[in-house]
Amino acid sequence: MATMPILPNMPALDLIKSFKLKTKQQELLIRVSILCLVYILAFITRLFSVLRYESMIHEFDPYFNYRTTLYLTQNGFYDFWNWFDYESWYPLGRIVGGTLYPGLMVTAALIYRILHFLRFAVHIREVCVLTAPFFASNTTLVAYFFGKEIWDTGAGLVAAILIAICPGYISRSVAGSYDNEGVAIFALLFTFYLFVKAVNTGSLAWSLASAFGYFYMVSAWGGYVFIINLIPLYVLVLLITGRYSMRLYVAYNCMYVLGMLLAMQIRFVGFQHVQSGEHMAAMGVFFLLQVFYFLDWVKHMLSDTKLFQAFLRITVTCAVAVGAIALGLGMLSGYISPWTGRFYSLLDPTYAKDHIPIIASVSEHQPTAWSSFMFDFHILLFLFPAGLYFCFKRLSDATIFIVMYGLTSMYFAGVMVRLILVATPAVCLVSAIAVSATVKNLTVLLRSKNKGVQTGSTKGSSSSKASSKALLDQSQPFQKNGAIALLFGAFYLLSKYATHCTWVTSEAYSSPSIVLAARGAHGSRVIFDDYREAYFWLRQNTPPDAKVMSWWDYGYQITAMGNRTVIVDNNTWNNTHIATVGRAMSSYEDEAIEIMRSLDVDYVLVVFGGVTGYSSDDINKFLWMVRIGGGVFPVIKEPDYLVNGEYRVDKGAAPKMLNCLMYKLCYYRFGEMLTEYGKPPGYDRARGVEIGNKDIKLEHLEEAFTTSNWIVRIYKVKPPNNRW
């Protein structure tokens, strides 16, 4: 009777064994932990500018959003909804409540209220700064569920990872970029996911959810027009290819009717869903669906096909006739308005340059260069066609949708740089399908070979079986090596993608635009905080009812930080008013002072980059002022300011250029300034020339303030001289 050997760590082994999970639970744990990590990653990768500078709002448009959110939290929803702002667009004012998309502000105010309810006393600015990264993290979750719906959980995970760090999305959703797109892309993807889910299940509840998603999108961004045109196009494609089913009818009808009604609650959208040409496709498809399914039902009821053909002929001709007459009447009488300039320029990119210079002047509206695509997408650019191939191999309602979304959004991304943002979720999803399917095939190849070896070794008794298996094993090592090599290649590519994305985020998309940084002579970092210096000077040293004239780029910042009335701002709703300011800036001082006195202007603000080499200043934007001013007032002619078609500011410049108000205000006292070692005084570092008119005298304005690096210059309009 031998004693049993006692293993001292037996109870520990039992404990570990009790923790061992079943495969399904292991998989769930892996998935949940990956999603948690991706959620955190999407948030922290957008925090570069908060860590480097401080927690502040970037750019121009977010300042308006911040100001309205502040107003909303201080005055409540009804005052916000009915707000008339008399501090911008003097003397016209602006109906803010009816001309903005409230989704972003309401969301931020809601988060702020919840945090205060939980007794976190945060300032609304912190909430505003961090809203976009928070919603970016939520977008990764939606991307996971969407990928799961289209393909499988693996594709969902890869999609979540890809979209968490994709630069195309990061560019408009960094911390501090408090703009509509930060929330709108989440709403867009959410609406699409809910709609695809509704088409897949045919449930009214999911369609209702997608209608609410559409309502959120309409409240958040003007790009909702993309949804209301893509979904009818998708329905049409399904009808034409014969993939229609009852589920499609339920999903589209419920979503369209409820979505349209909900969307009309937003004052800025108003009745556009029944009156604007951009929304007519959805209505047309709605009626087409009714006719189509009615015919389908009649066909199902009638057993005789000949009778049905007759019925079909009558109904189709009637329906087409009625539809054509209604559409024709609507468009001819002008009741259905044609496509607005902003969206028409997407179909015809040359339209804006000839007809609407304000739209053409915005840098984000220019066509996209290949380098922008590479910069923003990296490897996704070639994974996208690969993913399209996989989608076509396994066509279903969901994959048809993602293919259409991808192709249409890529077309629009090619027309306008800003729309790369809309294409990013589609590209990430389709690329995720490619990555997931490839990796899955490769690992299945690896695993099956191993299993083959094992079964071969346990079974192989007869020599013939062993020899055949040996033959198989000989060819398979090449396959196995190939699979391992490809897997390593895929891993290398994805790690390069992650490196590129982080580099791009850090270098290109994390600058606040309102604070400039440069490297000093010894590599130390120099910060130019001139904008905020100027705005705070305005806030503290001017009377509260002072009116400031500047180019429209700075309007939102002046009202938000300087708290003074402006003449024009970034909303650009009144082209004539902007043209008046452009005319004032491009005229001689005597003509300009008349215009300024008629607008009650007290201060003029210009941005000048000659001392620092800052190239986004008003002298570089000056030709746009001339074009926009000349578009309304023919007295301003662009060739007057050019010399042989060339734009110059040195001695050879046109005389009108050397004496216009903008030139004088920018270069006042600059002729004595030494900017660079070895160059004469008055050397403009942004243009790289010595200026032509150094001896500037101002008659009706006087210099009020110039910031420490001469970036922002403020002038006071002198009151008229006494008569004696």
Added chain:
Amino acid sequence: MAREKSSKDNAQALFHSLRSAYAATPVNLKIIDLYVGFAIFTALIQVVYMASVGSFPFNSFLSGVLSCVGTAVLAVCLRIQVNKENKEFKDLPPERAFADFVLCNLVLHLVIMNFLG
């Protein structure tokens, strides 16, 4: 003459076969069809009224017409989901379909009440 007679015969035959096929549908579906017909009829009356007195205020007109059209469309969706001949919905219990219908109608009419003005 013969062609006219044959087309008239065609129309009559069409009408008769439609009528007989429709008579064979179950009673609950016929009730839903009656509801849809009533809603469309109400919408038509509103459109005729608008044509005679003008469309101001437009939001009230839209909310009236859209509530009729919306509830008709939702009833058609209910009919599709409850119809035993539709293979796609055979796992859906009719109570769930009706609950979805009531929920969507509730949301529809709440929005209509907000939009009426």
